[in-house]
Amino acid sequence: MKTYLSFLIIFLSFSHFFAQNEIENNEAITKKLPSVKLKDYKGKVVNTAELGLKGPIIFSFWATWCAPCKKELNAINDLYSDWQAETGVTLVAVSIDDEKTKSQVAIYVDGKAWEYIVLLDPNGDFKRAMGVNNVPHTFLVDTDGTIVYSHNNYAPGDEEKLYEEIKKLSLK
Amino acid sequence: MKYFFFAIFFSPLFFFSQANISGNIESTFQYLNNDSLIGATQPDQKGLINSYMNVFYTHGKFKAGLRVESYLPRIQGYPNRFDGTGIGMRYVGYANDLVDVTLGTFYEQFGSGLALRAYEDRALGYDNLLDGMRLIVRPKSGVVLKGVYGYQRLSFQQGKLMYGDGIVRGLDGEINLNEAVKKLENFPLTMVFGTSFVSKFQVDDDPSLVLPKNVGAYGARAKFRYKNVTLDGEYIIKEQDPSNDNSKIYNYGHASVINLSYTKKGLGILLSGKSVDNMSYRSDRTKDLQDVLINYLPSLNKTHTYNLVSTLYPYVTQLLGEVAFQGDVLYTFKKGTKIGGKYGTSVNFNVSTTYQPIKHTSSINPIDSTGVAYITRPFDKSDSLYWRDININVTKKINKNLSFIFSYFNITINNDVAKISNDAVGIISSHIGVIEAAYKINKTHSIRTELQGMFLEKEKGNYNGSCLDEEKGFIKDKGNWATLLVEYSISPSYFFSFMDQYNYGNPIESKRIHYPIITCGYIKDATRFTVSYGRQRAGLFCVGGVCRFVPANNGLTFSFTQSF
Numbered sequence: 001m002k003t004y005l006s007f008l009i010i011f012l013s014f015s016h017f018f019a020q021n022e023i024e025n026n027e028a029i030t031k032k033l034p035s036v037k038l039k040d041y042k043g044k045v046v047n048t049a050e051l052g053l054k055g056p057i058i059f060s061f062w063a064t065w066c067a068p069c070k071k072e073l074n075a076i077n078d079l080y081s082d083w084q085a086e087t088g089v090t091l092v093a094v095s096i097d098d099e100k101t102k103s104q105v106a107i108y109v110d111g112k113a114w115e116y117i118v119l120l121d122p123n124g125d126f127k128r129a130m131g132v133n134n135v136p137h138t139f140l141v142d143t144d145g146t147i148v149y150s151h152n153n154y155a156p157g158d159e160e161k162l163y164e165e166i167k168k169l170s171l172k
Numbered sequence: 173m174k175y176f177f178f179a180i181f182f183s184p185l186f187f188f189s190q191a192n193i194s195g196n197i198e199s200t201f202q203y204l205n206n207d208s209l210i211g212a213t214q215p216d217q218k219g220l221i222n223s224y225m226n227v228f229y230t231h232g233k234f235k236a237g238l239r240v241e242s243y244l245p246r247i248q249g250y251p252n253r254f255d256g257t258g259i260g261m262r263y264v265g266y267a268n269d270l271v272d273v274t275l276g277t278f279y280e281q282f283g284s285g286l287a288l289r290a291y292e293d294r295a296l297g298y299d300n301l302l303d304g305m306r307l308i309v310r311p312k313s314g315v316v317l318k319g320v321y322g323y324q325r326l327s328f329q330q331g332k333l334m335y336g337d338g339i340v341r342g343l344d345g346e347i348n349l350n351e352a353v354k355k356l357e358n359f360p361l362t363m364v365f366g367t368s369f370v371s372k373f374q375v376d377d378d379p380s381l382v383l384p385k386n387v388g389a390y391g392a393r394a395k396f397r398y399k400n401v402t403l404d405g406e407y408i409i410k411e412q413d414p415s416n417d418n419s420k421i422y423n424y425g426h427a428s429v430i431n432l433s434y435t436k437k438g439l440g441i442l443l444s445g446k447s448v449d450n451m452s453y454r455s456d457r458t459k460d461l462q463d464v465l466i467n468y469l470p471s472l473n474k475t476h477t478y479n480l481v482s483t484l485y486p487y488v489t490q491l492l493g494e495v496a497f498q499g500d501v502l503y504t505f506k507k508g509t510k511i512g513g514k515y516g517t518s519v520n521f522n523v524s525t526t527y528q529p530i531k532h533t534s535s536i537n538p539i540d541s542t543g544v545a546y547i548t549r550p551f552d553k554s555d556s557l558y559w560r561d562i563n564i565n566v567t568k569k570i571n572k573n574l575s576f577i578f579s580y581f582n583i584t585i586n587n588d589v590a591k592i593s594n595d596a597v598g599i600i601s602s603h604i605g606v607i608e609a610a611y612k613i614n615k616t617h618s619i620r621t622e623l624q625g626m627f628l629e630k631e632k633g634n635y636n637g638s639c640l641d642e643e644k645g646f647i648k649d650k651g652n653w654a655t656l657l658v659e660y661s662i663s664p665s666y667f668f669s670f671m672d673q674y675n676y677g678n679p680i681e682s683k684r685i686h687y688p689i690i691t692c693g694y695i696k697d698a699t700r701f702t703v704s705y706g707r708q709r710a711g712l713f714c715v716g717g718v719c720r721f722v723p724a725n726n727g728l729t730f731s732f733t734q735s736f
Contacts, residue, residue, distance in 0.1 A: 031192065031193075031194055032192045034192070034228075034230065043397060044348075044351075045314075064475070065476070066477070067477045071610075098285075099284045099429075100471065101475050103431045103442055103444060104442060104500055106402065106433055106435050107441070107442045107500055107501075107502050109435075109440075110435035110438070110439065110440045111518065111520070112502070112504060113437040122281065124279065124292065125279070128228070129194065129228060130735070131194045131196035131698075132735060133196050133733040133734075137698075149697065150697055150735065151664060152697075152698050152699075152735065153693070153695040153700065155618060155661035155662070155664065155667060156618040156661070156663060157615055157616040157617075157663030157664070160616075161663065
């Protein structure tokens, strides 16, 4: 137990020092997009940190068995073409469905005619790296790969708040 | 002392920029009351709490992470060997374009998981991580080779990780031909092939049997995609593995899955098949339930979300053998058509069935020395039904503010095989109807309701209980249920919900009980608080292929989550 504690103290003191350093340099403490290799729903391997997209990116963690997640993504889908035209944003829907329901992802995505990039995270590697506790959890990432906003819920109207955050980015 | 090297590793790195820390915190507290009506009891401590914090650190090519977890004591329904506070996961690693190496704990999945899957599902208290070493090599684009070596997490006692008895080793290779071979880059047919080999070692301490100390599981997989059609499948064989699960037989085991799908914008069709025989594969042959499973064999059916549908009669894969099929269709009627209306209408139809496999014994001499009990072949099924689920749902948006989802489910479960209730024998068949309505009051306020009804088929025959209706037969299990849910949310930060589940059709009059519960939540960005108070029905809570029985309880639950 003692060794755990001393380890934690060392760990925390260094991270504190790090944080201080960042603030002194007038930089906000930022969270960068982690690099995890995932497959898209067509089987192609992609690196989450190198998607090669131009504008801001929304990462939305969802699952075929998560009703509020589907409500959120269906709501955004109705607005998506406007959002893209106005801000250049791309939505990446990260499915955390495991082998039980993974094969239903493509059925749902195409059945609902979503225009999103859809990635599969069947063993939760990206979910863990992003610190996601439960779905739906939506992140907004700026063009530098910095996570600028996140929201761990969906209620109708949340998409408006998300869009305000996207517009803030495109004004920069 | 053991962790001193972590500190050394970490210390210089914080002086540079580009370091990144992320993670999350989760804490769930329960204060429970006695409630004799539903069989809920107050624990001696009265208050229960589970807490977790993950910290992931990356700096360029270097990575490290740890999880501190705490059970003081564990919340209700959690596995009983979780107690104390300590480190439940920790690793260091390095990754560049060619290699990705991890020392310490890690999660991993080979193919579809039939041979190996180490993963965590905190809601279930499931964590079979491997503690050892993993090396992933990507020698060229489209080629991935993996090697793993480790002991499996069994439990967490007095704040310390406890491991299964056996060691797990594995190798996996996968090639995407279209990425690896330049000439095939634009070939219309996409081809991915993979193969796995997994082996476990456990000492043979059985005085009467000669048990295999090393047990392998191996097989291959493939995925093809041509235009809108995808076909994928995997086949795994497991060597002789006499265990408590299979009553120490010396049969080989096998598992196969196959999926065929066709999708285009507005339409998705899926056909799946799965066949399993003698595939319980654990790093300790004496363990059972959800302990130290090396592989992952989820049931082949849709994961439902409405509470009466999901937790009263869920089905779990029979590791000893089953043959299952599933069909799923989702079609969206376009906007502007008669059925599609102004916003489009989606219809989803799903059927899944599971049967007992045929076990051929005519050529088997049960008392010979081979220990082979029967012969099976993939997809060789009998007519004995384990599970059937036929369901349909229609999503209809009436106008900008009002939408409906109508659903119907017919679920049949064989309670003698997939035991779900102590109050019934044989087949339990239920019909469930759900109407969900959502109304957006204004830009931020909205209300959502669910009305659910579950109706059990009555059974004719010789029942000597008290609930026999000569005409209609007797009521099975706990009879009919109804649920009402009302949820009011204010975007983006608040929600309030009230739910009542009512077992109005219970054959025993004193058990026709209401289970009311009220929940409030506050969400600010990546922070989330929820408080609920009321009764929770006992049920089998399942995620993927693993289920946890949660006993009935009555009280207060407070939960807090934070991501960073």
